[in-house]
Amino acid sequence: MTRTRLYRLGAAVATAATLLIATACAPGPSGGGTPAAPTNEVSKDISSAGPVTLSVWDQNTDGGMVKAQEQLNTEFQKMYPNVTIKRTVESFSDLKSTLKLALSSNTPPDVVQANQGYPDMGAFVAAGMLRPMNDYAKLYGWDTYYPESLLKQNSFSSDGKTWQGDTLFGVSQTGEVVGIYYNREKLASLGLSAPTTLGELDAAMAAAKAKGMLPMAFGNLDKSPGIHMFGVVQAAVAGAPAVKNLVSGREGAWTDPASLKAAQQVAAWSAEGYLTPGTNGVSRDDAVATFGKGGALFTLTGTWLQQPLQDALGDNVGFTTLTSDDGKPATTGGQGLAWAITSKSAHPDVAAAYIDFVTNAKAAQVLLDSGNLPTVLPTGYEPKANTLAADIATRYRETQKADGVVPYLDYSTPTFYDTITTGMQELLGGQVDPQQFVDSLQKDYAAFLKNQK
Numbered sequence: 001m002t003r004t005r006l007y008r009l010g011a012a013v014a015t016a017a018t019l020l021i022a023t024a025c026a027p028g029p030s031g032g033g034t035p036a037a038p039t040n041e042v043s044k045d046i047s048s049a050g051p052v053t054l055s056v057w058d059q060n061t062d063g064g065m066v067k068a069q070e071q072l073n074t075e076f077q078k079m080y081p082n083v084t085i086k087r088t089v090e091s092f093s094d095l096k097s098t099l100k101l102a103l104s105s106n107t108p109p110d111v112v113q114a115n116q117g118y119p120d121m122g123a124f125v126a127a128g129m130l131r132p133m134n135d136y137a138k139l140y141g142w143d144t145y146y147p148e149s150l151l152k153q154n155s156f157s158s159d160g161k162t163w164q165g166d167t168l169f170g171v172s173q174t175g176e177v178v179g180i181y182y183n184r185e186k187l188a189s190l191g192l193s194a195p196t197t198l199g200e201l202d203a204a205m206a207a208a209k210a211k212g213m214l215p216m217a218f219g220n221l222d223k224s225p226g227i228h229m230f231g232v233v234q235a236a237v238a239g240a241p242a243v244k245n246l247v248s249g250r251e252g253a254w255t256d257p258a259s260l261k262a263a264q265q266v267a268a269w270s271a272e273g274y275l276t277p278g279t280n281g282v283s284r285d286d287a288v289a290t291f292g293k294g295g296a297l298f299t300l301t302g303t304w305l306q307q308p309l310q311d312a313l314g315d316n317v318g319f320t321t322l323t324s325d326d327g328k329p330a331t332t333g334g335q336g337l338a339w340a341i342t343s344k345s346a347h348p349d350v351a352a353a354y355i356d357f358v359t360n361a362k363a364a365q366v367l368l369d370s371g372n373l374p375t376v377l378p379t380g381y382e383p384k385a386n387t388l389a390a391d392i393a394t395r396y397r398e399t400q401k402a403d404g405v406v407p408y409l410d411y412s413t414p415t416f417y418d419t420i421t422t423g424m425q426e427l428l429g430g431q432v433d434p435q436q437f438v439d440s441l442q443k444d445y446a447a448f449l450k451n452q453k
Helices: 014-024 063-079 092-103 118-126 134-140 148-153 184-189 198-210 224-238 240-247 257-271 284-292 303-316 348-359 361-369 388-401 416-429 434-452
Strands: 005-007 052-058 083-089 111-114 175-183 298-302 317-320 331-335 338-341
Touching: 052 092, 052 348, 063 083, 063 303, 063 348, 063 361, 083 348, 092 111, 092 118, 111 118, 111 348, 118 338, 118 416, 134 348, 148 331, 175 184, 175 224, 175 303, 175 388, 184 303, 184 317, 198 224, 198 257, 198 298, 224 240, 224 257, 224 284, 224 298, 224 331, 224 416, 257 416, 257 434, 284 298, 284 303, 298 303, 303 317, 303 388, 317 388, 338 348, 348 361, 416 434
Parallel strands: 005 083, 052 083, 052 111
Antiparallel strands: 111 338, 175 298, 175 317, 175 331
């Protein structure tokens, strides 16, 4: 019997969440938004901390992640019997709403999973809600275990104004790439192999439609899938370097020809009937279930659904990512939400030990054993050939080696998540045309960059 207490919360009331956005811009606990630098020496001595109830909030609700997280929590409590984990688990969309409320309370959780970029992590840092973690990175070796590019995604300036700054505020447990899951038998029946370019994907969907198949099971009710779809297409059209510069605010515009072309491609898929009918009213889970039952040739989503799709289709499911016009791997992704320590936690050493336990090399093997992709693949890891696990490991390694993983597009500005998810629903639904869609993205982006100066 586990001592982990599991809580599930409903979505927060919209008005309360709106209130918190204002709170995130208000002074933090010490009278300013910037969190105070830690003053106590950090320690790995957890056993002498006395009885501790560690409050942990995460969004590990998908397939194999449920099993892995429960196993890791149980093992941590066995190692440290003085610690009881009080776990709250939410879907990604619910966590985005409820976490803002929780962090503004007088008794916030000790450990949370925070979405990277300006909308969430940046707002929390600016409000003084997260504890800097550079000292723990040195203590546990995170600064050498993780690639520098991934550490930067979890970093901000200490005031929260500049993403990819010098202060680390979290580390991630899972690696992620968004790509195309395909039904091997259906693809073979069309005389085709796994697509690796946007042109090949488009041609395969046209062939499927001509044979009466649903080309792509896709549901955008949850909104975030729209970010993934546009991210995949934009990276394939523009190439990873250009999109990275755009998301990071270094150069480019969302109205550039490549972004407009990507929007035109997405709109065409919807207009030509390549996607699940009524896609904006279909949940991601329902679309994935349709694909898992053999109801579509493709589905577009991330590696976090490896285990559910493996369970559904066995050896009949494969995974591919696309290359850009220059032949280099390019797709959206990077890593899962960052595990962070809240600034009001009374047990930061225990919190850091927990984060290390669920993200380190030993945890990576637990993740692999339960059908998940760890942020850092163990040296020598080679899954059985021609399996979904092999496809995913190969694509992850290729894109990482080529520096072809583009950060999720909603990291771009504090309001970009709402802007791009609303825009994608309107684009897929035919309420706006591609030019209007990219214009709305650029308006948000330009206003943010202007205020940054």
